[in-house]
Amino acid sequence: MLSTDPEGAARFRARRRRVAEDDPVGHLDDLRRLSTDVRRSIVQMIDHAQLGHIGGDLSVTDILVTLFGGVLDVDPEYPRRPDRDRFILSKGHCSAALYATLAHSGFFPLSELDTFMAPLSPLNGHPNRRKVPGVETNTGPLGHGFPVGVGCALAAKLSGSSYRTYVVLGDGELQEGSNWEAAMTAAHYSLGSLTAIVDRNRLQQGARTEDTKRLEPLADKWTSFGWEAREVDGHDHAQLLSALRPSTTGKPVAVVARTIKGKGVSFIEDRVEWHHKVPDAAQVHAALEELSR
């Protein structure tokens, strides 16, 4: 198991203090800077490993940054605190984005990111709760994280705890039937402490979702399953912060976050071939250049 980086944890706490002190403008600047840092780390990790899922990593970055930078009640120095908020990345192939976000939040030292997918590294291609603090459940095969998240929210309800559960799903992942089993369970048990965020980048491994197996009308699907659906720009931290507020209806909340696969690196954006393509040296240089502006 990796251990906390105290300096990173201090930066994490300083950021969270600025949210609590209601300094929205400064806070949004913080989140934007953090997103850029995380994106740079993702490019470097994938360059180093010569493996990874760069398109989805870059589309989910602002969602992860908003959650860890401004929403989740978690403590990098006590990652298994019993009343912590639960966070699950159900689209586990975007582990680089998760690891980078966790490291920039102090859950483990940034230097560990250099070991991404290296032999014997704790940072496997898909996250492992037994090795990486901040990981609640092992994901990778799609359609696994969401039912586990429903179980976490049920546990909170049964034990009378106030913690909340957030699950980030890929859009293509919603083609797995287990998600809709879980959606029905969450609505049936009125799990108002549960939020599902769909990284709606409209692309899956081989083609557009709508050309593979249609998902639209996606928000309506959630509504008809008994959820409160919210649609936002998944790269706008302010909109995300607003959409991630708890429900007042007692229903679980689905946030459909409209994103761009490969966001932040122009030649990767919205191109299906960049699902898990690895950039060459010149492309890495260009990507980092673009991400330094």
Place this chain on the structure above:
Amino acid sequence: MTAELMPDTTRTYDCRQAFADELIAMAAEDERIVAVCNDSVGSSNLVRFRELYPERLINVGIAEQDLVGVGAGLAIGGFIPFVSAAGPFLTGRATEQIKTDAAYNGLPMVLCGQSPGMAYGELGPTHHSIEDLAWMRAIADLTVVVPADPAQTRAAVRWAAAQDGPTYLRIPRFKVPSVTPDGAPFELGRSVQLTDGSDITVMAVGTMVSRALAAAETLRAEGIGVRVLNMTFVEPLDVEAVLRAARETRGIVTAEEATTTGGLGAAVAGVVAQNHPVPMRILGVNREFAPTGSAAFLLEHFGLTADGIAAAARELMAMNPGGAHEHG
């Protein structure tokens, strides 16, 4: 352990009652105990549990992938979930959830395979759970337990709830006699020796244990001494007991109400072949979909009977007639 100390084998029991009774007793002591089922409240015998602890009975409906995932989430939330469904659907429909959400996560949860083997006889192979032992045994960090009677079922339920990791608990529905002597230990990876004998060893689990004992009686009258082991744990296997049997008897018969490709017999064969080869007979269902018939009929059909076990033992005696086993 001699036969005189054995419990009464004339009455038979449905182990689901023992499962339900022990679960209710534990729920009264420990509020972390929850039951999670897939609309199987009745068939998992959880009706009384629901009456007593309605909030702690989670019914996810007919949705086995969700069933195991939700169970894992409850474990992450500090509960001890007993995730219960008919064996074929739990282990077949949610194999990947058992692998990833339960075992790879290393979460303390008990996966309860109800009515396994061919208990649902006439309903046909869709409802038989004979592949489960092979499937579950292949998954790392998952303990596979097959209790043989009500006493062992109760012990297994209590034992599994106290573990740090996940357990697959296969709970017989086909009625079985009591076979476990009072005070028999229930420990990780430990078999229970029920009879002593130096000619043949019969290793059985679940419904086959009482039949192994009956076969031993028959063979004793023929002058063949049979050591009967209730293996209980298919994973981790009692390797020491297997090696002792390989060294001290002329051959090993395994018997399980499961496919022969990957369950108890395969586990024992793997140990024996790599350490101390002796002749074996592996009794079970050999890659075949069962014909229509009751559970009792199908056990007969596949030779999973005292007679079938005795015949296999005689074959091994004939293969090794001089009794020239090493270190006898």
